[in-house]
Amino acid sequence: xxxxxxxxxxxxxxxxxxxxxxxxxxxxxxxxxxxxxxxxxxxxxxxxxxxxxxxxxxxxxxxxxxxxxxxxxxxxxxxxxxxxxxxxxxxxxxxxxxxxxxxxxxxxxxxxxxxxxxxxxxxxxxxxx
Amino acid sequence: xxxxxxxxxxxxxxxxxxxxxxxxxxxxxxxxxxxxxxxxxxxxxxxxxxxxxxxxxxxxxxxxxxxxxxxxxxxxxxxxxxxxxxxxxxxxxxxxxxxxxxxxxxxxxxxxxxxxxxxxxxxxxxxxx
DNA sequence: GCCATTCTACTACTGTTGTAGAAGCTGTCA
DNA sequence: TGACAGCTTCTACAACAGTAGTAGAATGGC
Numbered sequence: 476x477x478x479x480x481x482x483x484x485x486x487x488x489x490x491x492x493x494x495x496x497x498x499x500x501x502x503x504x505x506x507x508x509x510x511x512x513x514x515x516x517x518x519x520x521x522x523x524x525x526x527x528x529x530x531x532x533x534x535x536x537x538x539x540x541x542x543x544x545x546x547x548x549x550x551x552x553x554x555x556x557x558x559x560x561x562x563x564x565x566x567x568x569x570x571x572x573x574x575x576x577x578x579x580x581x582x583x584x585x586x587x588x589x590x591x592x593x594x595x596x597x598x599x600x601x602x603x604x
Numbered sequence: 605x606x607x608x609x610x611x612x613x614x615x616x617x618x619x620x621x622x623x624x625x626x627x628x629x630x631x632x633x634x635x636x637x638x639x640x641x642x643x644x645x646x647x648x649x650x651x652x653x654x655x656x657x658x659x660x661x662x663x664x665x666x667x668x669x670x671x672x673x674x675x676x677x678x679x680x681x682x683x684x685x686x687x688x689x690x691x692x693x694x695x696x697x698x699x700x701x702x703x704x705x706x707x708x709x710x711x712x713x714x715x716x717x718x719x720x721x722x723x724x725x726x727x728x729x730x731x732x733x
Numbered sequence: 734g735c736c737a738t739t740c741t742a743c744t745a746c747t748g749t750t751g752t753a754g755a756a757g758c759t760g761t762c763a
Numbered sequence: 764t765g766a767c768a769g770c771t772t773c774t775a776c777a778a779c780a781g782t783a784g785t786a787g788a789a790t791g792g793c
Contacts, residue, residue, distance in 0.1 A: 481751060483688040498770085511753050516771075518751090535759065536770065549700055552689045559612040560681045565701075565708075569715045571678055572694075579694075586698045586715075608780060626740085643782050645741075650780090664789060665740065 476527060476543050476551060483548075484508055485518045489528060490545045494538040605656060605672050605680060612677075613637055614647045618657060619674045623667040 478486060488503040489495055495503075501515045519539055522528045527543040561567040573583070607615060617632040618624055624632075630644045648668055651657045656672040690696040702712070 479750060480684075480688060487688075487691075496770090510751090512770085513754075513772095514752050517753080520772090521750090546700075546704065549689050550704065552685055553697075553700070555609075556681055556685050559609060559616075560678050562616075568682075569701075571675075571682070572698075573715065575675065575679065586702070610781060639781090640783050641740090642784075646782075649742085 476525065476548065477555075478527070478543075478548055478552070481518060482522060482527070485515065485522060486527065486541065486543070486545070486548065489539060489541050493540040494531070495540075496536055496538060500539065605654065605677065606684075607656070607672075607677055607681070610647060611651060611656070614644065614651060615656065615670065615672070615674070615677065618668060618670050622669040623660070624669075625665055625667060629668065 484504055485500060488500045491503055492499075497512065497516050497519055500519065501510070501512055504510065504515075519528060519530070519537070523530045523539075527541065528539050529542050531538045531540075557563060557565060557568055561571065613633055614629060617629045620632055621628075626641065626645050626648055629648065630639070630641055633639070633644075648657060648659070648666070652659045652668075656670065656677075657668045658671050660667050660669075686692060686694060686697055690700065
């Protein structure tokens, strides 16, 4: 499932807490996103057409909830990125992240920690320090 | 600079080796990309309009070369992804990469190695370029 | 010199995305 | 009971993305 930029905004707002009405979604959008209410409705309808969200009615008011999980969407966005920009392999992406002034030292530290935790989980071999 | 999916294909072919003619770009596209020659020309022209490539003439034949580096394009694609899908922070992306069955053990190893190398580099004195 | 091939420039069509106005329901409060 | 607030559906439309046809200029082989 492919989300457009605007759709990500909506979905992010929805993932935050759901079910939600269109109004609630609107209220949760970043302040710099100044869309008309109808714009949000349109987006939600389109997302519903794409089966990324599900709409139900409480009275005459629409309630929305995600059908697509954030994780799944992230996974597929990442896959698209890797395919189109990093020769289809994670290696180059990793390389890029580590080498290309993209990560702060703090982030590198976090990454090392995450990896260590992961290694332990996996059965604990050598540690990174 | 924002590249569309089709534009990535073209740019990838161009980054491979340049300057290149439209024909050469066409020949380098993945086999499953079956675009008419004119489609590639159109793309190259659009990329030239966007200043992502530069066109020059050798006789009446166009020669193309990238103005936008792959690295820069990667960086900005990554930034967009992180902003839209990972709450604008690299932490969640890292977390995702490490935790979500995305990385093979081999990739993790590579990553650890890259990080270690990087630490050494950063830990020492200034770099000579 | 002429024809087939190969380029180039220009134009066009289609679908998708971003954005929103208009107008019609419904519940509520004075 | 009627005015209003707030919701909904419908409709629109411009910009962009993907894709390619057409026509004319240049080139190369014979």
